[in-house]
Amino acid sequence: MGNFIRIGENLNVMSKILGPAMKERNPAPIQDMAKKETEKGVDYIDVNIGPARKGGDEMMAWLVKVIQDVTDTPLALDTTNMEAMEAGLKACKKGKALINSISLQTSRIEAGLKLAAKYEADCIALLWSDQGMPRDANERAMHIVDFMAKAAEIGVPNEKLWVDPIVSPISVEINQVKACVEFMSMLKDIAPGAKSTCGLSNISNGVQDNLRPWLNITYLIMLMKHGLYSAIVDSFDETLNDFINGKKDNIVRLIHRMMDGEKVDINSLSAEEAKYAKSVRVLAGESLFSNSWLDI
Amino acid sequence: MAFEAPKIDYTGKIKEITLGTGNKAVKVGGSTSYPFYLFEGQMPNPPRIAMEVFDFAPDDWAEAAVEPFKDVIGDPVAWAKKNIQEYGAEMIALQLRSIDPNGLNRSANEAAATAKRVIDAVDVPVILWGVANHEKDTEVLRLIAESCEGKNLALGPVEEEDYKQIGASAIAYKHTVIASSPIDINLAKQLNILLDNLGVPGNKIIVDPTTGALGYGLEYTYSVMERDRMAALTQEDEKLQYPLICNVGYEVWKTKEAKMKTGDDIKFGDSKKRGIIMECVTAMSLLLAGADILIMRHPESIKLIRKMITDLAS
Numbered sequence: 001m002g003n004f005i006r007i008g009e010n011l012n013v014m015s016k017i018l019g020p021a022m023k024e025r026n027p028a029p030i031q032d033m034a035k036k037e038t039e040k041g042v043d044y045i046d047v048n049i050g051p052a053r054k055g056g057d058e059m060m061a062w063l064v065k066v067i068q069d070v071t072d073t074p075l076a077l078d079t080t081n082m083e084a085m086e087a088g089l090k091a092c093k094k095g096k097a098l099i100n101s102i103s104l105q106t107s108r109i110e111a112g113l114k115l116a117a118k119y120e121a122d123c124i125a126l127l128w129s130d131q132g133m134p135r136d137a138n139e140r141a142m143h144i145v146d147f148m149a150k151a152a153e154i155g156v157p158n159e160k161l162w163v164d165p166i167v168s169p170i171s172v173e174i175n176q177v178k179a180c181v182e183f184m185s186m187l188k189d190i191a192p193g194a195k196s197t198c199g200l201s202n203i204s205n206g207v208q209d210n211l212r213p214w215l216n217i218t219y220l221i222m223l224m225k226h227g228l229y230s231a232i233v234d235s236f237d238e239t240l241n242d243f244i245n246g247k248k249d250n251i252v253r254l255i256h257r258m259m260d261g262e263k264v265d266i267n268s269l270s271a272e273e274a275k276y277a278k279s280v281r282v283l284a285g286e287s288l289f290s291n292s293w294l295d296i
Numbered sequence: 297m298a299f300e301a302p303k304i305d306y307t308g309k310i311k312e313i314t315l316g317t318g319n320k321a322v323k324v325g326g327s328t329s330y331p332f333y334l335f336e337g338q339m340p341n342p343p344r345i346a347m348e349v350f351d352f353a354p355d356d357w358a359e360a361a362v363e364p365f366k367d368v369i370g371d372p373v374a375w376a377k378k379n380i381q382e383y384g385a386e387m388i389a390l391q392l393r394s395i396d397p398n399g400l401n402r403s404a405n406e407a408a409a410t411a412k413r414v415i416d417a418v419d420v421p422v423i424l425w426g427v428a429n430h431e432k433d434t435e436v437l438r439l440i441a442e443s444c445e446g447k448n449l450a451l452g453p454v455e456e457e458d459y460k461q462i463g464a465s466a467i468a469y470k471h472t473v474i475a476s477s478p479i480d481i482n483l484a485k486q487l488n489i490l491l492d493n494l495g496v497p498g499n500k501i502i503v504d505p506t507t508g509a510l511g512y513g514l515e516y517t518y519s520v521m522e523r524d525r526m527a528a529l530t531q532e533d534e535k536l537q538y539p540l541i542c543n544v545g546y547e548v549w550k551t552k553e554a555k556m557k558t559g560d561d562i563k564f565g566d567s568k569k570r571g572i573i574m575e576c577v578t579a580m581s582l583l584l585a586g587a588d589i590l591i592m593r594h595p596e597s598i599k600l601i602r603k604m605i606t607d608l609a610s
Contacts, residue, residue, distance in 0.1 A: 171482050288527045288536065290485035296535065 004244050005230030007076050007098070008042035009201065011067075013050045022049065022059060027066040037235040038071040044098055045071070046232055047088070048078035056084030064091035076100040076124075076232075082111045089119040099123035100232075101164060104143050105130050113154040124197055125151075125161045133166060136175070137182040140165050144191050158193035162230065167198045169205040170215060174285045177203065177219075181284075184226035195229040203283075208291060213237055218279035221255045251276050259284070304330070306337055308529045310588070311537050313499055315387065315472060316421025317448050322387055324502075324588040325539035330525060331586050332608040342609035343583055345601060346387035346423050347379040348545045348593045351410050352394040352402070358555045360568035364595050372410055373417045380420060383598065389423040389591040390414055391546060395436050396427045404432070408439035415444050423450040423474070423591065425543065430458040441465040450474055450541075453504055456487055463494045474541055476504040479516045481523045488535045502589065503538045509547040510578045517542070521585035542582045545593030548575045572597045580604060 011033050013019045021029040037045050047063055049056060056079060064075060068091075076098040077088040089097055101124035102112030116123040127134055127143040134140045144163055151161060165183045168176045180198070187196055203219045204212035217240050220231055233240060242248050254273055258264055258280045266274050275294050281287040290296075312326040322344055329337025353370035364383075368375040372390065379385035390411055394402040415422050424440055426433030437451045438461065452474025454462045459475070466473045475491055477483040484503060491501055505524065508517045521540055527533035548554055554574050558567040575597040579590050583605065592598050 171480075287531060288485050288523070288533055289482050290489060290535070291482070292486060292489045296489060 004224065004228075005043045005197075006041075006235070006241075006244065007044040007046050007100075007197065007230060007232040008037040008040070008235035009046050009048070009199075009232045010037055010235050011045055012048040013052075014048070022063065025062060027069075030063065031066055031070045034067045034071045034073070038073045040235045040241065042073060042235045043230070044074050044076045046076040046078050046100060048100075049081075049084060050079065052079055052081045052084050056081040057087035060084040060088035061091040064088050064097070068092070068094050074098065080108070082108070082115065085112070086115055086119075089115060089121060096121050098162070101126040103128040104147055109147070109150055110154070113151055113156050116151075116160060117155045122160045122162060122195075123156070124164050125194075126164045127166055133168070133176075134179075137179045137186065140179065140183040141186055141190050144187070144194070148191055148194070158191055159195070161191070162195040162197045163187060163191060164197050164199070167200060167202045167219070169207075170203055170283065170289050171206045174289065177283055178285050181222055181226065184223050184228055188227055196227065197230040197232060198223065198228065200231040200233050211291075211294065213239055214275055214279045214294060215283065216240065217243055218255060218276050219283050221252055222259060222280070222283060225256055225259055255280055304333075304336055304530065306529050307532045308534075308537055310528060310539060311498055311501075312341065313472065313502060313539050315423070315448060315450055316419075317446070318419060320386075320419045320421070321448070322421050328529070330529065331584055334609070339609060341588075342605050343588050343590065344386055345598055346389040346421075346589055346591045347383060347385035347598065348389050348391055348591055349375045349379065349414065350391050350393055351407060351414075352400060354393065356555075358549060358567065358571050359557070360571045361549050361554075361593055363568075372414050376414050376418050380418060383595045385420065387421045387423060387589070388414070388418055389425055389543075391425050392433075392436060393427060395429075395432050397429055397432055399427075404435040404439055407436050408443060411436075411440045412443050415440075415447060415449065421448070421450070423452070423541075423589075425452055425474075425546075425591070428453050428455065428476075430455065434458045434461040437462050438465045441469040441471050444471075445469040448472060450502060452476055452502075452541075454487075454491075456483070456490065459487060459490055460494060463491055463496050466500065467495055467497075472500045472502060474502050474504050475538070476506060479506045479508065479513065479520050481520050481527075484520070484524060485527075485533070485535050488538065492535070498538075501538045502541045503536075504541050504543065507542045507544055507547045507578075507582070509544070509551055510574050510581075511553065512547065512551055514578055514581055518581055518585045521582065521587065525586040539588035540586050541589040541591070542579075542587045543591045544579045544582065545575060545591055545597075548578050549593055572600075576600050583608075 017029050072094050074095040078100040099121050103126040125147045127140050165180045170177050200216050204215040282289040282293045310325040310327045314321050314323045323341050326340040349372050351372050368378045376388045394400045395407045449471045451471050453476030454473045455476050475487045477487050505520045508514045524536050528536040554571040572594050579601045
């Protein structure tokens with residue numbers, strides 16, 4: 001699991017400290033966060049400025065510069081504003097940045113892929129189409145086929161695509177949670193050479209903060225079983241880091257066994273194992289999720 | 297090879313719950329298959345209908361809904377009796393609309409006293425339905441629970457914000473709670489867990505998924521109930537194996553379409569027929585989704601739905 005790529009999600013305009021700092025062009029809190037994420041060993045730092053409709057280009061260029069003054073960690077430029085994206089790509093001095101993201105929408109895909117080609121950048125292929133969120137694994141499969149065709153046309157090879165199947169919260173629609181896992185198991189056959197990623201924390205959106213890591217980590221392991229290449233994650237989730245670094249292989253094996261259909265007796269497990277096992281059950285849709293899923 | 301119909305592998309059973317006491321007590325639940333799938337399992341207690349009574353004289357009802365009750369509206373005791381004697385009601389659902397702080401805002405004492413008079417005057421089970429204002433519902437339902445100890449009333453809606461208070465009263469005075477969640481299967485399960493942790497006995501919980509009337513979210517309620525029954529019956533989800541109740545009459549008859557008069561819009565046809573059909577379509581859909589108790593309003597709708605239940609359950 002040593003090769004798994006983590007994209008740190010914490011440098012985000014939604015943060016109550018970093019958002020205002022971005023707007024006021026105050027570098028200290030931003031550089032501080034970038035340094036902390038670097039210390040945690042993330043492979044990419046996501047630089048999320050949101051839609052940034054006005055002045056997004058200047059903001060992104062400035063952010064790239066001040067972050068690269070303090071760290072060599074590659075950046076994932078996270079915005080739907082393609083002008084801001086290009087400004088960020090242009091400003092990158094160290095390493096190549098990852099484009100986060102290009103959706104399949106007619107209004108976005110071409111401009112995004114052209115940037116990827118021009119700057120020889122990898123890009124996250126977000127499977128969000130003109131019809132919105134894909135409804136199941138098959139629609140995701142259809143979308144990635146369309147995406148690859150368009151990318152090939154513009155000269156972006158599969159190897160530069162990081163497919164994001166779009167993770168949605170467990171409390172919203174369990175079939176979507178299952179669909180992402182199913183799609184991951186199909187991806188390498190449909191899109192040879194393509195990489196993959198996802199916004200992992202979204203799985204636990206709406207769940208009590210201190211309980212979210214159980215779902216995040218379990219879902220990550222479930223997706224990784226099917227070859228997930230990277231994920232956008234909380235840089236400071238130590239337990240997650242332990243999993244990535246191979247320190248929790250007993251739990252990983254347990255999750256794999258359950259996914260392979262083994263009926264596990266929860267009562268025979270340690271307290272820690274039991275929590276992961278219960279999380280597998282709700283994420284696999286074997287048991288209906290509720291906020292007390294770990295207690296029953 | 298002969299054709300073999302696919303069969304669902306049921307592993308769970310809905311709990312049997314009794315409302316009321318004595319020989320007019322009503323038992324619901326107990327199913328071991330999807331609703332009316334009598335070829336796959338048992339439905340020992342077919343769904344039941346509770347007839348609505350308002351605890352004050354409503355002034356905004358559709359004419360068609362007022363007509364059958366016009367001699368008793370404003371007198372909840374007479375209204376309840378009429379429902380039983382004339383329309384054969386097996387249960388009464390007393391809508392405590394008078395306590396609404398945004399409406400009449402009657403005091404808890406006054407509303408509880410009215411409720412007690414109704415409860416004492418009838419021998420069928422009584423469902424008490426508040427206004428989903430947590431403070432006021434708590435205040436009123438606690439008073440009723442205490443003054444009618446042991447009557448095994450159904451108290452609702454009990455929500456995550458007031459389940460402790462109302463749940464504790466229900467335990468102390470031996471009533472049943474109606475666990476209500478906002479059309480969300482995960483929250484429905486969560487509330488059942490919380491009530492269980494509080495100590496409400498398993499045979500004292502009924503689940504209200506929140507009813508959307510025809511044209512007003514019926515399909516959402518339907519989906520949630522469907523999921524609920526699937527988890528309860530095929531995934532052995534003990535936390536969902538409770539009977540379901542739907543507040544149909546109130547939700548249907550408050551809609552614009554049910555209230556429009558004949559001639560307001562020629563396309564909408566006869567007002568009375570329209571309201572009754574809307575109530576029936578909502579009720580019938582929810583029966584197929586798994587409702588065990590329907591709270592209904594119009595005697596004609598009730599007659600039709602009763603017949604449907606008898607036909608489907610025999």
